[in-house]
Amino acid sequence: MSPPLLSRRAVLATGLAASLAMPALRGRAEEATGRLSLLHLNDFHSKHDGQRSEGGGSARLATGWITLEAEARAAARGVLRLDAGDQFTGSLYHTAHEGRAEAAVQRASRIHAMALGNHEFDGGPGRLAAYAALVDFALLSANLDVTREPALQGRISSHVVLRHGERRVGLVGLTTETTPEASSPGPTLRFTDAREAAARAIAAIRADGPATIVLLSHLGLAPDMALAAAVPGVDVIVGGHSHTLLADGLPGAEGPAPTLVDGPDRLVRIVQAGSNGRWLGRLDLDLGADGRVVAHGGRVLPVTSELAEDPTTAALVAAYGVPLAALRARTVGHGPEALPNAGCRKAECGLGNLVADAMLAAVPGAEVAVTNSGGLRAGLPAGAISLGDVLEVLPFGNTLATLTIRGGDLRAALEIGLSRHEENGGGFPQVAGMAYRFDPRAPQGDRLREVRLRQGDGFVPLDDARAYKVVTNSFNRRGGDGYVPFRDKALESYDNGAPLEDVVAAHIAAGGAARAGAEGRITYD
Known part of the structure; x- marks a missing residue:
């Protein structure tokens, strides 16, 4: 289990944070009694070296995490680092190390929770179980049934509740129901209806008191929007799977960040940060006493070649890169x-x-x-x-x-x-x-x-x-x-x-x- 939200080691860059203009919050910030930032990534696909001139790469992502956390801490916000899935498959790092490189980088990045994407099942339950044993954060999928797969029992959770001061933040994972057609989960795993699973998890979280509900969804933007409109109780969806860039004013963006959907009982905020580690998102939330979002802000950070590489992460990636020359040969x-x-x-x-x-x-x-x-x-x-x-x-x-x-x-x-x-x-x-x-x-x-x-x-x-x-x-x-x-x-x-x-x-x-x-x-x- 991850440590309590605000006890995580804060990586502060005061001079940098002071020079950055903070986006205005949408809503009535004066009514907020909790201040929280969700830093989010999705569909990384093992792109530890980045993509040529397009940027990305784990070492630059590490700098991006530090930058966005510094901004949030400077505004007196707690921070959650979230991953909406598909760390696996997409480079020789995964081919050679079968998830060990991804686990090492995620541990160094201090991830709090991750939804399982369909590509986490590309190597079958055994590879996923070996990866799960290496990570120190919650792996989530509310609509994954592992009752016939001993290797994954006790390693995957439907949801997790973290505390931000007196506030409770409930994180619910969802995995695309088409995983059996898009990956190789094997015969022992079953993927159930995502909406029904989300509703059950939300009810279980709120049975213990008020909470802000964040869905870590690997369903894709269109299913996320449909779910937001249909399922009560959802405050935020941090999405993945469709590789959609939701951002304000950035080239290639397919919508604003957040994208807003009127749910049955509240406004739902949806974010997604493209793919392949080329963007990181920060969603700022001001929370009322009942857990509802009363204001939001934030931004999407392009992880370009102009970002300096974090030397610690660069050294970690280099060590995992050593065997790749033989693999290429x-x-x-x-x-x-x-x-x-x-x-x-x-x-x-x-x-x-x-x-x-x-x-x-x-x-x-x-x-x-x-x-x-x-x-x-x-x-x-x-x-x-x-x-x-x-x-x-x-x-x-x-x-x-x-x-x-x-x-x-x-x-x-x-x-x-x-x-x-x-x-x-x-x-x-x-x-x-x-x-x-x-x-x-x-x-x-x-x-x-x-x-x-x-x-x-x-x-x-x-x-x-x-x-x-x-x-x-x-x-x-x-x-x-x-x-x-x-x-x-x-x-x-x-x-x-x-x-x-x-x-x-x-x-x-x-x-x-x-x-x-x-x-x-x-x-x-």
Whole structure:
């Protein structure tokens, strides 16, 4: 169990805090009798080294935690450090250490509580149990039934109550109900209805007196908003799973922080801080005697390359990074000939076919794979292919993403991918499960001439009205390289599948490189 809220070691930077302008609170602060800040992270995905020029990384995150806590302490606020799940899966740190690196960094970060995300189950109950034994904070999931899994009994809680002076703060964890389809929890675990589980946990917490209820939710923004509108008694939702950046005035934000929803009996404040450790959130709360929020404020901190790295955390990450060189050198498969990335932005290429085939094979029921050629950053050698070679091809940490989309909107997405053909645009679509013909000399928006979908041993024309299940990468699914129909026209979508490099490495191990080559999927007039 975590220590009492205000007895945690305060990391103060008085000079820094004094120079920062504190955001105004929303509401009537004079009525508040408790002052609390929730510092929050979600969907870190083992990105301990960060993401190239985009920033992030555990050492910079440590500086971010310190900065936001200093701001809160300077305003005489208690602090909770919260994680909304999906620490696992997404880099070689997790592949090599199976959660030990994440546990070490989280302990150093003084996390109070974490919801279990779907990717915490990627290694089955055994890996999660080993991780749980290493952490000193509460792991929460109210809708996880572990009664048939001895390894997890006593390690996962529905909720935890922490004290902030005389105030009680009830933290309730929720895990997406689709975890059995999106991860590998095994046959002994059951995921129950999240709303019912939340209502039971809230009732149990308030049976012992007034409390502020904070849901640590790994359900995604849309389910969080629906839950907030339907379940009484929720004060705050700290969310994850959908990788949504809720922030005021920051590039890429999809809504304000907090996003407000009218619940059955109170206003619910929802926050979420993007993904991959590139942002940290601070939600300031002023609490009434009954635990209700009477005012709020805060901000979202971009964890950019301009933030200095915390030296203690940097040393910790470096120690876990030592074995990764050998892992990168591990041979995953062989290919009879080199697969260069030269020319992939202009035409069909063997490397593009390899990656698209790997994506399509990894998602049962998917009919089409589309991936941007700009994401293929290097070629593969002839002969032995190492994991490091694969990471050179796919360095961005993207995951598999799936969506259901009408044929006409899929056609529009392909047309966008062809729009910068003469400029070697990165959006040029490499595909599997389909073939298309285009005219590179035609005006932008009118280049796609024909699209056919594989059916058995042949092809059939794309039906603009029919819905198709498409697999792509998370960058394209969220509109990257102009693929906005994948973002705006998806009938349903899921962005957080397996890391793309793992999928391609597995395909190469199964002989995929030996079968790769141009075969007429893409032709032009």
